[in-house]
Amino acid sequence: MNWFKYSSPQTFFPLAGKLAPWFGVLAAITCAAGLYLGFFVAPTDAQQGDAYRIIFIHVPAAWMSMFLYLVMAFWAGLGLAFNTRLSGMMASAVAPTGALFTFLALWTGSLWGKPTWGTWWVWDARLTSELILLFLYFGFMALQAAIDDPRRADKAGAVLALVGVVNIPIIYFSVKWWNTLHQGASVSLTKAPTMAATMLTGMAVMAFGFWFYSIAAALTRARCIMLERERASEWVGDYARRSA
Amino acid sequence: MLAALRCVIYRDLLLAVRRSSDVLTVLLFFVIVVSLFPLGVGPDPALLRTIAPGVIWVAALLASMLALNRMFASDHADGTLEQMLLGATPLGMTVAAKILAHWVISGLPLVLISPVLALQFDFPREFLWTLTLSLAFGTPVLSLIGAIGAALTLGLRGAGALLSLLVLPLYVPVLIIGAGAADAAVSGLGGQAQLLLLGALLVFAGAFAPWAAAVALRISTE
Numbered sequence: 001m002n003w004f005k006y007s008s009p010q011t012f013f014p015l016a017g018k019l020a021p022w023f024g025v026l027a028a029i030t031c032a033a034g035l036y037l038g039f040f041v042a043p044t045d046a047q048q049g050d051a052y053r054i055i056f057i058h059v060p061a062a063w064m065s066m067f068l069y070l071v072m073a074f075w076a077g078l079g080l081a082f083n084t085r086l087s088g089m090m091a092s093a094v095a096p097t098g099a100l101f102t103f104l105a106l107w108t109g110s111l112w113g114k115p116t117w118g119t120w121w122v123w124d125a126r127l128t129s130e131l132i133l134l135f136l137y138f139g140f141m142a143l144q145a146a147i148d149d150p151r152r153a154d155k156a157g158a159v160l161a162l163v164g165v166v167n168i169p170i171i172y173f174s175v176k177w178w179n180t181l182h183q184g185a186s187v188s189l190t191k192a193p194t195m196a197a198t199m200l201t202g203m204a205v206m207a208f209g210f211w212f213y214s215i216a217a218a219l220t221r222a223r224c225i226m227l228e229r230e231r232a233s234e235w236v237g238d239y240a241r242r243s244a
Numbered sequence: 245m246l247a248a249l250r251c252v253i254y255r256d257l258l259l260a261v262r263r264s265s266d267v268l269t270v271l272l273f274f275v276i277v278v279s280l281f282p283l284g285v286g287p288d289p290a291l292l293r294t295i296a297p298g299v300i301w302v303a304a305l306l307a308s309m310l311a312l313n314r315m316f317a318s319d320h321a322d323g324t325l326e327q328m329l330l331g332a333t334p335l336g337m338t339v340a341a342k343i344l345a346h347w348v349i350s351g352l353p354l355v356l357i358s359p360v361l362a363l364q365f366d367f368p369r370e371f372l373w374t375l376t377l378s379l380a381f382g383t384p385v386l387s388l389i390g391a392i393g394a395a396l397t398l399g400l401r402g403a404g405a406l407l408s409l410l411v412l413p414l415y416v417p418v419l420i421i422g423a424g425a426a427d428a429a430v431s432g433l434g435g436q437a438q439l440l441l442l443g444a445l446l447v448f449a450g451a452f453a454p455w456a457a458a459v460a461l462r463i464s465t466e
Contacts, residue, residue, distance in 0.1 A: 146406050159460045
């Protein structure tokens with residue numbers, strides 16, 4: 001099998017068009033299942049009551065926000081190293097979804113903080129580093145938007161994304177030493193989980209739902225970017241005539 | 245190669261001396277921003293003493309960002325930058341020399357004047373050296389990280405505002421550790437740990453940032 005068959009926009013465009021709806025449907029099913037588990041099956045927390053249930057959106061969104069930055073940097077780095085067009089398009093397609101999940105994590109965190117900590121916002125390590133992550137996403141998108149030549153925009157964005165990846169651990173630890181109030185990580189691979197199994201399942205299902213959503217959204221956005229950038233090519237002309 | 249680097253540094257410094265108003269503007273900006281804070285938060289000496297390191301550090305961050313635009317812009321406008329890209333000296337080295345010259349012009353004056361500004365805030369005199377030393381270690385890191393942003397936004401419209409969006413989030417660790425050094429010294433913990441961390445950041449950024457800025461310059465000028 002030729003792995004590079006789908007590395008050109010012309011062959012990837014129809015594939016993305018076929019895959020995106022499937023991932024969209026999967027996302028809808030898993031999100032619905034995750035929300036059902038979270039709202040109806042998982043037990044009420046002894047200390048926080050029902051307020052804790054926002055965890056089923058908050059924690060998976062925070063996971064995705066960090067993971068998608070790595071995905072974005074991976075595609076950007078690949079584009080910079082091998083000078084492939086499609087990688088840069090994928091990086092630009094992932095960025096808005098990553099920013100969306102970062103914002104969602106901050107917003108739900110603030111809604112959760114009010115009943116449990118008694119405040120909408122604290123300058124705590126994780127909140128602050130998540131906020132800085134949002135700024136990094138905005139910086140990446142603003143830089144790409146400011147450059148007219150798409151190839152230069154891809155490469156400049158790639159350098160910025162890679163510099164950001166190197167910086168994220170430094171930012172995280174510096175903010176952590178600076179101040180901390182956030183509870184320690186509830187889910188760890190090395191320790192036994194400190195929460196009920198149904199809560200953990202609900203969170204995992206929601207995480208898969210967000211994952212599928214991200215893939216569907218990124219593929220759909222990548223399709224638009226491909227059409228826009230390759231508008232001078234023959235296959236886009238054929239596609240436009242066929243769908244007209 | 246060293247001769248070429250010496251030449252780049254000498255040239256940038258000479259240009260700065262001939263247009264000394266540019267250097268003074270950044271320095272005055274720094275002084276004015278720091279002086280605005282007592283007017284905003286009130287002249288209570290106890291409050292001013294506690295916020296002094298943070299205020300001076302944030303002002304230094306903004307002042308060094310204000311100067312970044314000039315790092316490559318004039319060389320780009322008159323074609324000197326293209327000659328540097330084509331030259332035999334490795335571009336990373338040339339960029340490192342330019343960053344060093346830029347720090348001497350825009351960072352070093354801030355470091356030197358910071359003790360005077362700290363006295364305005366009634367900052368304890370025995371800890372002044374910690375604050376000054378933290379700025380001496382930290383401002384070169386700002387110039388190094390800023391060089392990447394300056395190279396990426398070279399020749400773009402609205403480069404100034406964009407540059408701040410790109411660079412300020414990356415400045416966060418330097419700000420936290422730098423302002424933390426003086427705070428720790430005042431609280432009796434001693435600022436050595438933070439100063440060592442700043443030194444580590446300086447070594448790390450000094451090794452990689454010129455190289456990344458060189459890559460960004462090639463992208464911006466191709």
